[in-house]
Amino acid sequence: MKEIFEWNRLFFNNLPEIFILEVIFRSTVMFIILLLTLKLAGKRGVKQLSIFETVIVIALGSAAGDPMFYEDVGIVPAAIVFIVIIALYRAVTWLTGKSKHFEEFIEGKTECLINEGKFSLRSFKKESLAQDEFFSELRIKSIEHLGQVRHAFIETSGEVSIFYYEDKDVKYGLPILPSLFNEKSKIISDNGIYACTFCGHIEEQIPGTAICEVCKKNEWVPAIKTLRIT
Numbered sequence: 620m621k622e623i624f625e626w627n628r629l630f631f632n633n634l635p636e637i638f639i640l641e642v643i644f645r646s647t648v649m650f651i652i653l654l655l656t657l658k659l660a661g662k663r664g665v666k667q668l669s670i671f672e673t674v675i676v677i678a679l680g681s682a683a684g685d686p687m688f689y690e691d692v693g694i695v696p697a698a699i700v701f702i703v704i705i706a707l708y709r710a711v712t713w714l715t716g717k718s719k720h721f722e723e724f725i726e727g728k729t730e731c732l733i734n735e736g737k738f739s740l741r742s743f744k745k746e747s748l749a750q751d752e753f754f755s756e757l758r759i760k761s762i763e764h765l766g767q768v769r770h771a772f773i774e775t776s777g778e779v780s781i782f783y784y785e786d787k788d789v790k791y792g793l794p795i796l797p798s799l800f801n802e803k804s805k806i807i808s809d810n811g812i813y814a815c816t817f818c819g820h821i822e823e824q825i826p827g828t829a830i831c832e833v834c835k836k837n838e839w840v841p842a843i844k845t846l847r848i849t
Contacts, residue, residue: 766792
């Protein structure tokens with residue numbers, strides 16, 4: 620029968636002291652794996668916390684929780700994990716201050732998603748942000764079509780920042796309300812101003828079919844030019 624407060628078991632779980640070196644190695648490897656995994660998950664997967672902050676929270680939370688609940692996890696190895704994580708945190712923080720490229724790799728960088736009322740395709744493709752999800756973000760901010768938006772940026776936190784046209788400068792744009800966007804078609808039925816559903820490019824069209832000169836796609840929806848209601 621085990622006794623409570625068996626000090627060697629409590630602090631070391633009856634492991635040799637040399638095991639501390641293995642704990643340091645394990646902690647470093649798991650820290651790197653967490654960092655790379657969340658980096659691949661993209662900004663939207665860790666919205667509001669940066670990728671680096673999320674790694675710290677997960678790593679410290681796991682290190683603190685296990686010795687609280689499991690008797691086969693010693694306190695000293697868990698404490699070593701804390702020390703290693705904090706040391707790695709200090710090292711990464713120092714490196715991000717010294718290297719702009721390393722900072723962008725760890726934290727990411729702000730990307731322009733909409734430029735002058737149209738999608739910035741190169742930036743949009745790099746982000747793990749689906750069109751439906753992005754449209755939802757815009758609708759929450761009372762945006763009806765892209766012609767109301769001068770610029771939109773996805774920040775390193777995953778938040779979307781919007782800069783609007785003044786009412787007098789609003790232009791025709793791709794509608795993002797579901798009832799209008801779902802009218803998209805490869806067949807243009809009437810003369811009018813249409814928006815490419817893929818990139819938001821605006822063209823005046825005649826009945827028939829057409830290829831977007833920007834993205835080479837062929838689905839269109841009637842563009843609208845309503846003002847924002849705030």
